[in-house]
Amino acid sequence: MSESMHITLKVWRQKNAQEEGRLEAHACDVSPDMSFLEVLDVLNDKLVSEGKEAIAFEHDCREGICGSCSLVLNGQAHGPHKNTTTCQLHMRSFKSGDDITVEPFRAAAFPVLKDLVVDRSAFDRIQQAGGYVSVNTGSAPAANAVLVPKDDADSAMDAAQCIGCGACVAACPNASAMLFVSAKIAHLGLLPQGQPERKKRALAMVSAMDREGFGNCSNHFECGAACPKGISVANIARLNRDWLGAVLTEREERKDEGD
Amino acid sequence: MATQEAATTTLSAQHVHPKLQSKSPSGPMAERWTKHKFDLKLINPANRRKFKVLVVGTGLAGSAASATLAEMGYKVTTLCIHDSPRRAHSIAAQGGINAAKNYPNDGDSIFRLFYDTVKGGDFRARESNVHRLAECSTQIIDQCVAQGVPFAREYGGLLANRSFGGAQVSRTFYARGQTGQQLLLGAYSALSRQVGLGRINLRPRREMLDLVVVDGVARGVIARNLATGEIEKYAADVVLMCTGGYGNVFYLSTNAKNCNVTATWRAHKRGAYFANPCFTQIHPTCIPVSGHYQSKLTLMSESLRNDGRVWVPSKMSDTRSPEQIPETERDYYLERKYPSFGNLVPRDIASRSAKEQTDAGKGVGSTKMAVFLDFRDAITRDGEDAIRARYGNLFQMYARITGENPYKTPMRIYPAVHYTMGGLWVDYNLESTIPGLFVLGEANFSDHGANRLGASALMQGLADGYFVIPATIAAHLAGRALPAVTEDHPEFRAVAQQVTDRTQRLLGIKGKRSADSIHRQLGNIVWNQIGMARTASGLQSAMRDIAALREEFWNNVNVPGSGADLNQQLENAGRVADFLEFAELLARDAYEREESCGGHFREEHQTPDGEAQRDDVKFQHAAAWEYNGEGKPETRNIEPLTFEVVKPAQRNYK
Numbered sequence: 007m008s009e010s011m012h013i014t015l016k017v018w019r020q021k022n023a024q025e026e027g028r029l030e031a032h033a034c035d036v037s038p039d040m041s042f043l044e045v046l047d048v049l050n051d052k053l054v055s056e057g058k059e060a061i062a063f064e065h066d067c068r069e070g071i072c073g074s075c076s077l078v079l080n081g082q083a084h085g086p087h088k089n090t091t092t093c094q095l096h097m098r099s100f101k102s103g104d105d106i107t108v109e110p111f112r113a114a115a116f117p118v119l120k121d122l123v124v125d126r127s128a129f130d131r132i133q134q135a136g137g138y139v140s141v142n143t144g145s146a147p148a149a150n151a152v153l154v155p156k157d158d159a160d161s162a163m164d165a166a167q168c169i170g171c172g173a174c175v176a177a178c179p180n181a182s183a184m185l186f187v188s189a190k191i192a193h194l195g196l197l198p199q200g201q202p203e204r205k206k207r208a209l210a211m212v213s214a215m216d217r218e219g220f221g222n223c224s225n226h227f228e229c230g231a232a233c234p235k236g237i238s239v240a241n242i243a244r245l246n247r248d249w250l251g252a253v254l255t256e257r258e259e260r261k262d263e264g265d
Numbered sequence: 266m267a268t269q270e271a272a273t274t275t276l277s278a279q280h281v282h283p284k285l286q287s288k289s290p291s292g293p294m295a296e297r298w299t300k301h302k303f304d305l306k307l308i309n310p311a312n313r314r315k316f317k318v319l320v321v322g323t324g325l326a327g328s329a330a331s332a333t334l335a336e337m338g339y340k341v342t343t344l345c346i347h348d349s350p351r352r353a354h355s356i357a358a359q360g361g362i363n364a365a366k367n368y369p370n371d372g373d374s375i376f377r378l379f380y381d382t383v384k385g386g387d388f389r390a391r392e393s394n395v396h397r398l399a400e401c402s403t404q405i406i407d408q409c410v411a412q413g414v415p416f417a418r419e420y421g422g423l424l425a426n427r428s429f430g431g432a433q434v435s436r437t438f439y440a441r442g443q444t445g446q447q448l449l450l451g452a453y454s455a456l457s458r459q460v461g462l463g464r465i466n467l468r469p470r471r472e473m474l475d476l477v478v479v480d481g482v483a484r485g486v487i488a489r490n491l492a493t494g495e496i497e498k499y500a501a502d503v504v505l506m507c508t509g510g511y512g513n514v515f516y517l518s519t520n521a522k523n524c525n526v527t528a529t530w531r532a533h534k535r536g537a538y539f540a541n542p543c544f545t546q547i548h549p550t551c552i553p554v555s556g557h558y559q560s561k562l563t564l565m566s567e568s569l570r571n572d573g574r575v576w577v578p579s580k581m582s583d584t585r586s587p588e589q590i591p592e593t594e595r596d597y598y599l600e601r602k603y604p605s606f607g608n609l610v611p612r613d614i615a616s617r618s619a620k621e622q623t624d625a626g627k628g629v630g631s632t633k634m635a636v637f638l639d640f641r642d643a644i645t646r647d648g649e650d651a652i653r654a655r656y657g658n659l660f661q662m663y664a665r666i667t668g669e670n671p672y673k674t675p676m677r678i679y680p681a682v683h684y685t686m687g688g689l690w691v692d693y694n695l696e697s698t699i700p701g702l703f704v705l706g707e708a709n710f711s712d713h714g715a716n717r718l719g720a721s722a723l724m725q726g727l728a729d730g731y732f733v734i735p736a737t738i739a740a741h742l743a744g745r746a747l748p749a750v751t752e753d754h755p756e757f758r759a760v761a762q763q764v765t766d767r768t769q770r771l772l773g774i775k776g777k778r779s780a781d782s783i784h785r786q787l788g789n790i791v792w793n794q795i796g797m798a799r800t801a802s803g804l805q806s807a808m809r810d811i812a813a814l815r816e817e818f819w820n821n822v823n824v825p826g827s828g829a830d831l832n833q834q835l836e837n838a839g840r841v842a843d844f845l846e847f848a849e850l851l852a853r854d855a856y857e858r859e860e861s862c863g864g865h866f867r868e869e870h871q872t873p874d875g876e877a878q879r880d881d882v883k884f885q886h887a888a889a890w891e892y893n894g895e896g897k898p899e900t901r902n903i904e905p906l907t908f909e910v911v912k913p914a915q916r917n918y919k
Contacts, residue, residue, distance in 0.1 A: 022830060039555045039668075047560050047781070050834075054779040059825045060834050064348065066521040068561045069662070071446055072352045094665050119492055120831040127469060130349050134461035138454035139413045143333040143731045146404075146411035150368065153422030163415040163440060166447060170351050199413045 038098035073169035083173035111176035136210030177232035180221030188245035205252035306743035313338035319501035323350030326706030327507030329730025332455035358445025361437035386714020401728035430719020483702035510685035516788020518682035538889035540690035540710035543855035548683030549615035616680035694737035715863025776821030
């Protein structure tokens with residue numbers, strides 16, 4: 007129904023983590039109603055029918071919630087639109103004749119595995135260090151026993167919407183994971199259920215983040231601009247407060263123990 | 266005498282099928298689960314650490330089971346097909362999770378949730394299982410709240426509820442339109458905690474490619490490391506498959522692209538019976554197909570039907586824009602046909618009704634394969650802000666995909682494959698016909714019968730993982746003497762070799778077509794012949810077409826690259842090959858089930874006014890298919906279903 011558009015994709019190809027990568031150009035005829043990933047599907051189908059290796063890229067739900075897709079388009083993580091993952095980006099956002107450079111999320115802590123696929127397991131290790139409430143199955147109190155003010159629940163939900171895609175890291179000049187970490191700190195820290203471990207959590211997650219080789223925050227706020235879920239950079243301030251408070255009181259506690 | 270005996274023994278012979286003992290407890294329905302838990306042996310905490318549990322899959326069921334069993338002290342290894350457990354497709358569930366808390370004081374109870382689910386499933390689920398599910402529902406909410414799941418709240422700080430998907434009580438808990446995400450992240454946090462504590466060995470980017478059965482007992486799996494291509498062996502004392510449904514056999518579905526039937530199909534070929542594959546759910550509110558390149562369909566939560574009104578123009582082939590069609594020329598067909606449930610009829614009915622309208626030439630939009638979902642009246646009544654607060658994210662998603670503004674012009678929707686009620690047959694303990702192989706969540710067949718009610722999938726995945734399996738795993742571990750089996754066992758080596766050979770075979774065909782293009786073709790066959798309405802002749806032609814396409818695949822697929830690194834084409838080819846085998850069983854099951862029930866609609870079997878007509882005399886049973894070897898027809902075994910509490914009746918939503 008819609009007119010065809012002609013675009014040129016310049017796609018990052020890299021055999022594996024060891025070898026160097028390069029950009030490879032492909033001319034594509036596309037419909038404006040196609041999603042960006044469908045353009046890659048069609049291109050891959052063509053490559054395979056020509057006996058060439060398909061472009062590896064991470065994707066799954068294709069509705070903006072799983073956090074798999076991880077492309078930098080013309081230098082922007084997830085492309086030109088605010089609050090939009092690459093899988094939800096449609097070609098009507100581009101013009102016929104456009105060149106689009108397609109690269110993976112780049113960061114020292116996200117090594118490239120192949121083409122556009124990177125290893126984001128560092129995020130999992132940060133979660134494993136403290137991104138939870140310690141509650142075993144079966145030991146929960148009745149759900150309505152603890153009241154949560156609606157505003158707190160809503161703010162917690164705002165932060166909890168993080169899909170763990172890593173666009174914040176890819177967009178940050180320091181490849182910092184502060185927005186990702188702060189989203190979890192804020193989500194749990196805003197709820198009564200998260201209070202007992204609040205300090206411990208901040209210390210554990212921040213030190214895990216440092217161990218993984220993510221950079222520091224220097225207030226560029228590119229992360230917030232790139233985040234497809236609109237996670238607020240105000241969460242970073244909360245993280246800093248929680249962490250600083252924890253560092254101070256942790257020293258107190260250590261001193262107490264030493265006495 | 267002899268004939269009469271034959272007639273009565275058919276049923277009793279069915280009762281004694283040695284592998285299809287449901288192990289449902291007896292006694293009063295409300296006490297069965299408690300009684301069963303008491304009757305099961307316990308494993309003392311010091312002994313639990315001696316047992317190796319292998320969990321395949323990290324959706325709601327897999328993550329919940331992994332975390333809970335690790336908390337109890339079992340040695341857990343968990344395989345995850347994604348780069349992270351947080352990406353499992355449970356994350357995409359939108360609307361909510363049911364629980365019989367009765368917080369709104371509107372007459373809900375465990376019994377009512379049980380009743381609604383048995384009826385909603387069109388009397389094709391096992392009553393004891395459904396009652397247990399309803400019982401567990403309330404504990405799930407407690408557990409998730411304690412984990413920090415940010416459910417919607419009222420101003421007083423209490424949990425909010427809404428009515429959902431054909432329920433007349435408000436029992437659905439939700440976290441905006443991202444309930445699945447928040448529940449999965451809750452389970453993921455519990456899983457992550459156990460990984461951090463060193464109690465779960467989490468292996469991401471691993472795809473189960475076969476099951477290893479030693480002396481008739483499931484003892485582990487063969488998996489491929491998707492990053493390196495390495496074929497790996499995992500031995501255990503018990504295997505839990507939490508590998509989701511098979512909706513992607515239709516190619517276009519609301520399932521994520523990685524959802525596949527491979528794990529369950531391979532287990533089936535090793536002896537696990539596959540039950541009711543023809544029970545597939547077509548969800549009524551999805552964004553319609555826009556072009557041939559379409560890679561998946563997007564669901565919009567059916568909570569939209571709480572405020573949106575579904576209609577088509579009364580005239581055929583009406584090309585006016587919806588705003589120009591006056592009220593008198595609109596057919597609000599759900600409200601007309603089902604005055605008491607209106608737009609909230611169950612999914613199977615809403616979907617089939619949409620198809621009726623498009624078949625009658627009343628479809629809308631450029632493809633004519635859509636109906637309107639209109640918020641005009643709700644916006645007039647409650648204001649645009651109220652509608653935005655309720656559905657803002659869904660409206661935004663719709664606008665992004667279609668380029669249209671649903672606040673101004675009605676949404677166009679059409680049904681799409683969404684969920685599969687069929688799956689590996691399991692008994693009350695969730696154990697398959699292979700001892701030691703348990704199946705949880707969407708991968709099993711047990712709780713939803715022929716049709717799943719909205720907001721019940723999350724409930725079942727979490728009930729299975731958090732509360733059922735931690736108790737019933739003892740049925741296997743405490744009940745059997747398990748000889749030590751390691752990855753060096755000859756059976757592990759043999760199965761690993763078969764997996765390697767198959768991979769090499771796929772790589773060696775070097776034909777002309779991508780696996781994806783063949784999958785798309787398969788999807789067309791399945792959607793057209795085994796979709797919303799099925800006929801004997803259509804199913805027969807589907808079986809022929811699928812077999813021919815399978816031939817084409819094994820002769821003409823091209824899988825570039827090697828097996829020794831990350832190769833998504835190879836991963837996909839293996840999955841498509843399994844879908845091509847499975848699809849034939851799906852068609853066969855639909856062919857043999859000569860009745861209409863829930864999501865399975867045979868055109869030959871309908872009431873005069875077009876509703877599904879069950880045949881309880883012939884088909885009040887689960888069909889459990891038994892694999893007999895390459896190229897041989899499968900055997901259809903049955904588990905008869907009895908309804909002691911909810912008496913089967915024709916579902917009536919008028």
